[in-house]
Amino acid sequence: MTDRGAPPAPEATAVEHFDVEAVNKRESRSLYVATKKIHPKRVKGTFRTLKWWIMGLTLGVYYISPWLRWERAGSAPDQAILIDFVNQRFYFFFIELWPQEVYYIAGLLIMSGIGLFLITSMIGRAWCGYFCPQTVWTDLFLVVERAIEGDRSARIRLDNAPNSVQKAFKRIIKHTIWLIIALLTGGAWVFYFADAPTLFIELFTLQASSVAYGTVAVLTFLTYALGGLMREQVCIYMCPWPRIQAVMMDEESATVTYREARGEPRAPYKKGDSWDNRGHCVDCKACIAACPTGIDIRDGQQLECITCALCIDACDTVMKKIGQLPGLIDYDSLANIDRKAKGQPSEMKIIRPRTVFYFTAWVLAGLIMLVTILWRPDLDINVLRDRNPLFTLQSNGSISNGFTVKILNKVHSIRTFAISVSGIDGMTINVIGASGTGPSYKPLVSVNADQLGTFRMVLNAPKGALSADTTDIQFLIKDISSESSTDYDSVFRGPKK
Amino acid sequence: MADDRKIDEFSGVETTGHNWDGIEELDNPMPKWWINIFYATVIWGFIYMMFYPAYPLISSYTKGFLETSERTELAIELEAVKSSRAIFVAKLDAATLEEVRNDTDLFNFALAGGRSAFSVNCSQCHGSGAQGSFGYPNLNDDEWLWGGEIEQISYSITHGARNTDDDDALLSDMPAFLRDEILSADEIKDVANHVLKISSQEHDQAAAARGTVLFEENCAACHGEDGSGLSDMGAPALNNGIWLYSGNLDTIVETVSNSRAGVMPAWGGKLDSATIKQLAIYVHSLGGGQ
Structure with a gap:
């Protein structure tokens, strides 16, 4: 990033200067501040192109994902990604999760968190600048605004122009398109929670639930308000990430930086002027004009900077015009700038103890997730013993304990299980609602496809079989057709000995 | 945390005067829209109070236009x-x-x-x-x-x-053997010892032997000769470890003496x-x- 080859030949006679100030300039701060409208100027360049691609990718993933199909056995839904609140299931392609397995979601959040730390410690707020929905949708809304109202100067003119039919017309068109985008965004969200094609038809035939309409309405409003009206205010005032990111970054983290040593002292430039005794910054303020949060990157690292890198593109364009090397504003680390100032070789230290630690933690979390997903059992058992009463003395002197056994059948077909309990000689099982008993009797219970079966059972230990007030016992359930089985350790309580 | 407001040199913003280990808090202004949202919530609060139950009165409360009630x-x-x-x-x-x-x-x-x-x-x-x-x-x-x-x-x-x-x-009427002067206190003790015996508890062998005859004469009609009870009469079994009123000697004596009549x-x-x-x-x- 530091070496960009030989400077091009100057091609323009004069550099355009912009009448713009940084919104967070010292002089413009007062007790309660009215929001200053920012009119980001369109730029062209490497990073703008990269951002177009990422925008296409992220919007594509968001809008298309719920429409992907994935064949599943039995009555399970065929939607690839589905959060089914009604039936309490989460589907993601080949993965299917029950509410009991919510720790996978926790694992995913941990991975996202550590991943964010890793990226931030390496290349700063790349999340903010490229991937954050707030950035992506604001960018999208800006595309619409530019298409209708023109670029920066045209928009400023329009804002200052007296009210007219033409102005109102442009505004109405712009807000209508914004609202349509917002509606599509809010609309797409609900498709993750129900069968998308069905819900799509229901939404238009007014048959969808009020929850669906409510969610669409709220998200439409939020998309419109946050992406169209609030924009950088969200990043600066609402989002906690700008505050948190500071602890993930250090002096070796690459971030969007103004190379002060090269740029200063800044001064306006006309073709033919000498470059002696001055910096390369021509104070054209193209960087401020392009900035979506309206700041001046030359003031140094700031909370408002989302590192979208558009100022790099803006500055590089200018540098090309005036026949200088690009990269006056560039991705660089503060330590590297220091090194260059001292005449030491330039070097980006991506691999540092911090990044190695984050990467290891991320890989470790990922591996644990992968292993647990791959070895996820399709059968689970939970045994709750009655605590009130702990045990019951029967008339023949035997002791009974009550248990509630829950069997989770995570397969898309009905299964029948044989239940047996070991640990006490001559113990009998009586499943409430089922018939049969006796020492060698193994009750059979059926659990429907993809369901939880709850069974209450009373175990009875014959008189004299207990040698202590607590005896370890083990429940064993065995699928009678596939031989897959699982067990659960519990205890049998009796009177104090 | 001294209250020492001053202008921060670097940013030119007034500090709140709060100082934690040398870190000072800037008193940056809030954006106007933020304040406006605050006012909007206050107005919303008043609207809410008009439509929903809000204020206690002396014997009632304001019901609101919507007259909603969680009851x-x-x-x-x-x-x-x-x-x-x-x-x-x-x-x-x-x-x-x-x-x-x-x-x-x-x-x-x-x-x-x-x-x-x-x-x-x-x-x-x-x-x-x-x-x-x-x-x-x-x-x-x-x-x-x-x-x-x-x-x-x-x-x-x-x-x-x-x-x-x-x-x-359901009605079962066990006599109060002492109060109704059917048996003497000593006889009751003997019967109780017999009950201890048939329920496999420690007992006085001589007393239990005397009580066996008394049990057959007075109790067996309902409780059965072996004390296994009779549910048609509401008479509990006495020959196992399950007791409604505890199975020790004193309680059995009390039960036989004055009877029980749970409702x-x-x-x-x-x-x-x-x-x-x-x-x-x-x-x-x-x-x-x-």
């Missing part, structure tokens, strides 16, 4: 639950207890309803787990004063025992027949049902 909402929700259960309740009402036992869905519905009705109506005496206590029978075991078949349990719940509300209430209300007039069916099925399923 009414609860009543509506309960009504909805009731109507959603109506099919099952009707089915339960029509079915015999045996039919219910053979229908898994209906049986599970009855169990769940029975558990809930038990908590509300029965747990005060019989305990939340139906484990009973001194004078209140444990319903988990297989000893039943009045029979442990599901129909017998249903009868016990419907009519209760020794109450004055129901003419068909259970008749639920027939208080609960509908479907609920009583549910209760009977639930109690029967606890582990001791016959």
Whole structure:
């Protein structure tokens, strides 16, 4: 990033200067501040192109994902990604999760968190600048605004122009398109929670639930308000990430930086002027004009900077015009700038103890997730013993304990299980609602496809079989057709000995 | 944390005067829209107060234009639950207890309803787990004063025992052998020792031998010669480890001397027949049902 080859030949006679100030300039701060409208100027360049691609990718993933199909056995839904609140299931392609397995979601959040730390410690707020929905949708809304109202100067003119039919017309068109985008965004969200094609038809035939309409309405409003009206205010005032990111970054983290040593002292430039005794910054303020949060990157690292890198593109364009090397504003680390100032070789230290630690933690979390997903059992058992009463003395002197056994059948077909309990000689099982008993009797219970079966059972230990007030016992359930089985350790309580 | 407001040199912003280990807090201005949202919430608060119950008055409260009340909402929700259960309740009402036992869905519905009705109506005496206590029978075991078949349990719940509300209430009348001067205190002690003997507890052999004859003459008619009880008479078994009023010598002597007469209300007039069916099925399923 530091070496960009030989400077091009100057091609323009004069550099355009912009009448713009940084919104967070010292002089413009007062007790309660009215929001200053920012009119980001369109730029062209490497990073703008990269951002177009990422925008296409992220919007594509968001809008298309719920429409992907994935064949599943039995009555399970065929939607690839589905959060089914009604039936309490989460589907993601080949993965299917029950509410009991919510720790996978926790694992995913941990991975996202550590991943964010890793990226931030390496290349700063790349999340903010490229991937954050707030950035992506604001960018999208800006595309619409530019298409209708023109670029920066045209928009400023329009804002200052007296009210007219033409102005109102442009505004109405712009807000209508914004609202349509917002509606599509809010609309797409609900498709993750129900069968998308069905819900799509229901939404238009007014048959969808009020929850669906409510969610669409709220998200439409939020998309419109946050992406169209609030924009950088969200990043600066609402989002906690700008505050948190500071602890993930250090002096070796690459971030969007103004190379002060090269740029200063800044001064306006006309073709033919000498470059002696001055910096390369021509104070054209193209960087401020392009900035979506309206700041001046030359003031140094700031909370408002989302590192979208558009100022790099803006500055590089200018540098090309005036026949200088690009990269006056560039991705660089503060330590590297220091090194260059001292005449030491330039070097980006991506691999540092911090990044190695984050990467290891991320890989470790990922591996644990992968292993647990791959070895996820399709059968689970939970045994709750009655605590009130702990045990019951029967008339023949035997002791009974009550248990509630829950069997989770995570397969898309009905299964029948044989239940047996070991640990006490001559113990009998009586499943409430089922018939049969006796020492060698193994009750059979059926659990429907993809369901939880709850069974209450009373175990009875014959008189004299207990040698202590607590005896370890083990429940064993065995699928009678596939031989897959699982067990659960519990205890049998009796009177104090 | 000294209150020492000053202008921060770097940013030119006034500090709040709060200083934590050298880190000072800037008193940056809030954006106008933020303040406006604050005002909007205040206005929203007033609107809310007009439409919803808000302020206490001396004997009442402001009801609001919408006149909403969580009591009414609860009543509506309960009504909805009731109507959603109506099919099952009707089915339960029509079915015999045996039919219910053979229908898994209906049986599970009855169990769940029975558990809930038990908590509300029965747990005060019989305990939340139906484990009973001194004078209140444990319903988990297989000893039943009045029979442990599901129909017998249903009868016990419907009519209760020794109450004055129901003419068909279960009634057993054990004499107070000392108070009614049927037996002397010493004789009662002998009988009690016999009871200890047949329930396999430590006892005075000589007294128990004397008590055996007295038991046959006075007690066996109801409790049986071997003390195994008779549920038709409401006479409990005395030859096992299950006791309604504890099985030690003193308590047995007290029971024989002054008799016991535990009362259970008749639920027939208080609960509908479907609920009583549910209760009977639930109690029967606890582990001791016959």
